[in-house]
Amino acid sequence: MLAALVAVRLLPRNTPVLVVSGRDLIIKNLKSAPTWEDRGWVETRNKDVLIALMSELRARTAKTSFCESKGGQYALGCAQAQALASEAAQRNNADAINVTARPETVLRGAKLSKLTQSTAYKLIKSLREKVSRKATDEVVKLVQSTVKQLYLYMPTTTMVWKSTRHKDITRQIRSFLWRCLHSSLRIGKYWKHIPECKDRELCPTCGVTEDLDHIMVQCNRPGQAEVWKLAEKLWLKKGHTWPAPTVGATLGCRLATFKVDGRKSQADARLYTILMTESAHLIW
Template sequence: MTSKNEEGELIAGGGVWYAIGDARNMEFRLPGHLQHTAFNAETAAALLTIQRTHPGTPLNIYCAKESVRKTVIKKLSDMEDRAKTWFRTAEDAETSSDKAGYAGAAQLAQEGCRRPMPDQVSTVVPPEMVLKGLKLSKLTQALAYAAIKETKEIPFRRATDNRVKQVQLATKQNFNRLPAPPEIWKSIRHKDFTRQTRNFLWKSMHDAHHIGKFWKHIPECGDREICQFCGETEDLEHIVLKCNRPGQQQVWELAKELWLKKHSMWPNLSIGAILGCGLASITNEKGHHLPGASRFYRILISESLFIIWKIRNDCVIGNGGVPLPVNEIRNKWLFTMNQRLDLDRVLSNRLKYGAVSIRPLLVLQTWASTLKNEVELPQNWLIGPRVLVGIEPNQPSATPPRRRGRNR
């Protein structure tokens, strides 16, 4: 029960009712350190009831709010290991005594709201109720792995810390918000990324690729530290944004061209902005979030990043340092983007079969304004002939990227 006093302060009180004339009947007012809500008042009433009842006694607790029952059952399901306790709503009351009990508890709650001083509600868990470890009957490999991880201290890596700070700075500049490190690590596992891209982003955040300074102290491999084309240290930022070798510049020009068909703002690209593309939140002029544009941005930036990496490896490993032709670079990028478009169409059509899928409306919003001959397409182009992005390939036609072994 909640009410306001003369000063407008919100007050919450609760009541516990057992029977007419029962000495255990009580009313109380929530202490100041607890948030004064009806939910908290009912939860406190249930706690007081459990604390005053012998552990082996079967117990029925009637609550007005369904949320109390759901919360307790979900979070304290192991209570039944010690005693049988049922949480029910007022609608479940069958006997006249149960109904009278609920009415009596409500009356006591009103009286609790009128009390001048709050009561003390002990939230201390009795030592005999504190369970340590995990139940073997409930133990899974995932729980065991999580428990082992909690016991290990995460080592500090300067390179990783620098990457996190770069992502935070770029996100602040482009989207005017400062993400916390857990949010950054969650973003690189975004469902809009392919599995290969997620793995690549994870290694990139740790600066764990075998490039640049990795080769500096390895005998007979020191020359690999330097870019064969530019003569500078070949770190990830150099490969993705600065290298003069054909690849990165052409890919970002294509990405910008396709993006500007959909949105007027092209962000300032930096290594932090690229690795933090999973944090993108694109808005319109009124500041409203655009889920389709945000998703397209994540796909565009992540796929462009990964294909630059693959083009670099094709050049260094496959062609002995000879750059790929510009036409081939363009066609590789177009092939990749059209592959993602085709994948979205397939997944959107799986919805009716209950398989892993994407909402059709989100797919339509994602690729809107980026398609070839879009004005001639039907409103729902997810079903029908193949649809392509709105940039023409150069001849020869785009071909699938060659399969290679594990990248360096």
């Protein structure tokens, strides 16, 4: 869709254009676009690019056609486009592409005849300013970097939050994980500015700030090390290596991937999730 957007912008508006794609994704999205537009683009993926593309197409005066081709007369062009795409995917920095739509060709809001209570509520929520929480953002980034290091892919922020509400995790532990991600546990620096509770900031055993990382994996007090050893002993029976327990690995445990005979194993991922969350909550 980005390639189509750049193409129609570069060419004169009165020049007929044929956009050829090796997949029918653009065609499907353009066919669905009027319906999404009527609903205010609620929960539409890549909506910024799609809105900009729709805007440019409406501003054109010549015919613009789209077709899917996996060979034939367009085989050479598709192969060259694929080679360019593969080359671009290896870059460290992405190109900055303007996806701002033309205001005169974009409809704002949603059609009243297509509006439901659910759609209206989602639109209202989307208009609210997102509050940035520094502590929460740091924890989420920690989970993302840990998952990338251990399982070689970068989960989105939404994936991180959804993983903590999975059905394999009990309600009580979901609440605990939610508080961990928000750094809202009453430990460590939480007590620093409360005069009569300043002594609670430090671990009574180790004498250092009692943050979540210290409680889960560093504290010398009997308990946490024994719990992780038992969890590791059970996990090793599945034939997988044991990822060192950290805060990032614990909070992102549902995002872990394990393969058996070259295929992803949902059963092993479920066991790992249960082991990590139950062990972390028991230590807490």
